[in-house]
Amino acid sequence: MPSGTLLYAQSGGVTAVINATASAVIQSARARRVRVLAARNGILGALREELIDTSKEPIAAIRALAHTPGGAFGSCRVKLKSLKDDRAKYERLLEVFRAHDVRWFLYNGGNDSADTALKVSRLAREFDYPLACVGVPKTVDNDLAVTDCCPGFGSAAKYTAVSVREAALDVAAMADTSTKVFVYEAMGRHAGWLAAAAGLAGNGADEAPHLLLFPERPFDEADFFAKVRATVERVGYCVVVASEGIRTADGGFVADAGGGKDSFGHTQLGGVASHLAGRVKDALGYKVHWALPDYLQRSARHVASKTDLQQAIAVGAAAVDYALAGMNAVMPVIVRTGEAPYRWTVQPAPLSKIANKEKTMPAGFIRRDGYGITDKARRYLEPLIRGEAPPPYGRDGLPQYVALKNVPVRRRLPDFVL
Amino acid sequence: MPSGTLLYAQSGGVTAVINATASAVIQSARARRVRVLAARNGILGALREELIDTSKEPIAAIRALAHTPGGAFGSCRVKLKSLKDDRAKYERLLEVFRAHDVRWFLYNGGNDSADTALKVSRLAREFDYPLACVGVPKTVDNDLAVTDCCPGFGSAAKYTAVSVREAALDVAAMADTSTKVFVYEAMGRHAGWLAAAAGLAGNGADEAPHLLLFPERPFDEADFFAKVRATVERVGYCVVVASEGIRTADGGFVADAGGGKDSFGHTQLGGVASHLAGRVKDALGYKVHWALPDYLQRSARHVASKTDLQQAIAVGAAAVDYALAGMNAVMPVIVRTGEAPYRWTVQPAPLSKIANKEKTMPAGFIRRDGYGITDKARRYLEPLIRGEAPPPYGRDGLPQYVALKNVPVRRRLPDFVL
Known part of the structure; x- marks a missing residue:
């Protein structure tokens, strides 16, 4: 011992x-x-x-x-x-x-x-x-x-791919008379790994998600609008997955997570999904919805x-x-x-x-047009979300998570002011 | 036949x-x-x-x-x-x-x-x-x-209770130096059933979620701030679940999901979670996070x-x-x-x-102070989220959802202009 x-x-x-x-x-x-x-x-x-x-x-x-x-x-x-x-x-x-x-x-x-x-x-x-x-x-x-x-990462990636696949089925069902564009915001301030994982949810140009936005590529709003419109016209709807940290060519964040102030001086929090959804609504006139899973994606x-x-x-x-x-x-x-x-x-x-x-995404992982993942990325990502390992559920239908007692050790030293 | x-x-x-x-x-x-x-x-x-x-x-x-x-x-x-x-x-x-x-x-x-x-x-x-x-x-x-x-409802309720339980563990772990208030927005424009289901994730005043906000009860911002502050001071953090459709005493929505316009005339989309998070940050100074699962909650x-x-x-x-x-x-x-x-x-x-x-929530389901569910509500809700029925997963780690062929029946009538 x-x-x-x-x-x-x-x-x-x-x-x-x-x-x-x-x-x-x-x-x-x-x-x-x-x-x-x-x-x-x-x-x-x-x-x-x-x-x-x-x-x-x-x-x-x-x-x-x-x-x-x-x-x-x-x-x-x-x-x-x-x-x-x-x-x-x-x-x-x-x-x-x-x-x-x-x-x-x-x-x-x-x-x-x-x-x-x-x-x-x-x-x-x-x-x-x-x-x-x-x-x-x-x-x-x-x-x-x-x-x-x-x-x-693998678990957050699986959450992302599963959630986007599920939400896309919802959007597809409603698109004729309701939401046509859905924007999902993935964590990733500097690296687009989680947005890339969403790409596992579909395959080919017509399967959702249709557009992935990576911080590794500069965001061009006009080009994005054109892609959204083309997708809606071709497929009937468009599912977008945006990394929270996407930036324009000048290096500025597309949306500051910290938010700005409204005309009353109140903090207006918002992320990139809400921003993009609003812009799409104004520019293209489509009904939009968006999701911000936030901590849900890293605790699922x-x-x-x-x-x-x-x-x-x-x-x-x-x-x-x-x-x-x-x-x-x-x-x-x-x-x-x-x-x-x-x-x-x-x-x-x-x-x-x-x-x-x-470590950001290698260039070879991002599709040439910047809005999707390559087969190489798919081969890298797919094994990481493989296999299920559900927690035990209780009779109450909820996962049985443990809360430790966390018994403190008796202190031997005086306080330390940080 | x-x-x-x-x-x-x-x-x-x-x-x-x-x-x-x-x-x-x-x-x-x-x-x-x-x-x-x-x-x-x-x-x-x-x-x-x-x-x-x-x-x-x-x-x-x-x-x-x-x-x-x-x-x-x-x-x-x-x-x-x-x-x-x-x-x-x-x-x-x-x-x-x-x-x-x-x-x-x-x-x-x-x-x-x-x-x-x-x-x-x-x-x-x-x-x-x-x-x-x-x-x-x-x-x-x-x-x-x-x-x-x-x-x-039962599946959306289970998603809500599971997600809130998981996110709350994340917040609890980080609260000392990071996020102290987390707001989760549940669907429910007129009835607080999904917010109520979040209540199944915890029990007692100190277990998350700490505050539920129902459309059935008028929202009083000052009282809400006091409750948030008291919870953070007592527990170390505060998890709030808000129904999208909460209203103030005068009947107006606390946050219009359709959003307003910013000073440039751009649509500023936002829900109740983002609104409440911004207000809490301004009024109480806490670091806040919020989640808007949107379609994820009804397609999970x-x-x-x-x-x-x-x-x-x-x-x-x-x-x-x-x-x-x-x-x-x-x-x-x-x-x-x-x-x-x-x-x-x-x-x-x-x-x-x-x-x-x-059908809105019966008065007997909402706790007297308006911020939680009663035992009666718990007895009603709990059986509805009971039991798991996961979809089959593929070798690729994703649920295997079916896409039907949806073969059209040959039309026999002329077009009809709606």
Whole structure:
């Protein structure tokens, strides 16, 4: 039994399967008799010494985490500066690690979190403290470098493709006398991965979704209007999937999610779907509807991808292996080892190659006209949404998600003002 | 084998299970060797003589309808006036019925469609034409009179409760450093049934959703702000579910779905969720997010309620029975015959008691403070979302929905200009 504590924390936007990673981390560590604490709200909990004793949770609860969306220990949106600029915080971290004998730190998040993990990994050398820091991948945005895909993306992608296929059937049925244009807004501020996944819902020019809008391509309103009109005239209706972060050629966002002010000075929130729907209505006169699933798309554990779930579990287990083997500043990444049949494995990669990088869609994934995905993109995306892994449902017709007790560890240090 | 043709049509907003009703209608009629035509786009297809020969569909396709959302034959939003005011249309209908030997007409829809069915039922007496017209219930709004519930509602209700439960876990995880208030917009222009269903996702004052807003209760913004603030201060975050049709005490909609114009004269679309989120941000300063699932909530066959599916099938089969038995101007309605365990049966009810009526939530279903549901509402709603009935998924990870061939019947009449 290795001596020391493993500290696990969740960071950034949560996903349908980040708790599956947590479940795998805790189960792997328990199997090796390693004590696991979890930080409440990511790195904040480590700084505030708000730690949770996962040994107080029965194994059934830890197993149930694998089918529970959200972030069971709380997450955060916080970025640490460099060791030089934020030295007091790193010293505090070290104090907390020492006080609780933390030898392994697993930070489960996206690009920013990989950066935090990389910085924390430097504590080992800087302060000569025996620490292995492992980043664990997670993001519905699928924009981490090095890894073939990101746990959390496959399930959000499946949600997107399923939802767009279903809504398109609704629109098709009503188009003769009602809505002719439907706009679905997908997450993706800088990368169009989720909008691309919607493309899996149909095939060919006449099957919905008809138009995908990617942040990787400049948005040209006149061209878009022409495409919408041509689709309605040919098919009878038009389903559009827009990435929230599409920009015009001058680099400005088509719609600022933060919104503007109305004539009374009130905040007018709105996204790209509502904006495009309004513009289409004015310019083309069609009846429009739009949907903004927002958090629903990243928490929809009920329609999770089995592939995604398996990968979320695999990176959790690998992270424990790497940490206990003393590997510092690494992240378990997913490597695609076969196309047909799809195969994958998990390997370690240096955090320095992942932190702060952002993987947008390769040009070869976007159709020449900019409004759809290529066969190459389809081959990449399709295995990621494959397989179903529904949660157990109760007699009440609802998924049985677990709420942990989250018993705090007794604090040993004075307060720390962030 | 009864002589004559049964004509089936879908009307109004479609649902996740209206095609299950269609599947039951066609299978029941086939079992009795009755020919079934379907009108394309509801009553419009009957007027335009755009009829579909369902006998051209293999039985596998008809069975697959039971797990396919949308409206397989097309639907419409059209209301006929009285026999007196729209006489030419009724005469045309009669011509079409005669030309295709239509003796039974099944109209599958909500309140407006029940009104159309009632008017068509009068053709029998008015023109001495042997016709049995049966309305078949369907609506996610759950606002039909007489019937205990409406096929389509249970699945939309399940989607709502599941989605709100999942999104709430996301918000809970992030609230410390990110979104504190989340607003989900549910369909329901005049009746708060879907917002009420969200209430099934949690129990007690601290479990999400924390605040439900019903069109049945006047919206008081100051009181709402106070409740939001109190919830955030007590729980750490606040999940709000708003019916699209909430109104202030003076009867005006809180947010017009049609939207207004911005200072450039452009249409500014927006719903109640975006409006409330903006107001909360301005008044209370919290970070807000909101979701507008729109058509997703009524087409989400992937998370359909088994109870709802069974009821959709049962009303389809009953409608064929009633029609072939010569019952005119009736609708099969669902009668609750037991509470624990929940039991139900299907009975005929006169269309005249259903047409144009709207069933809002009983006062006893809304909590005294107006922001939640009572135990009575819970007992009513919970059985309706019970049970899962997922569609088959393909190797590609997507639900396998069927597209019918929809082979048109050769027209026998000249065009009719509507």
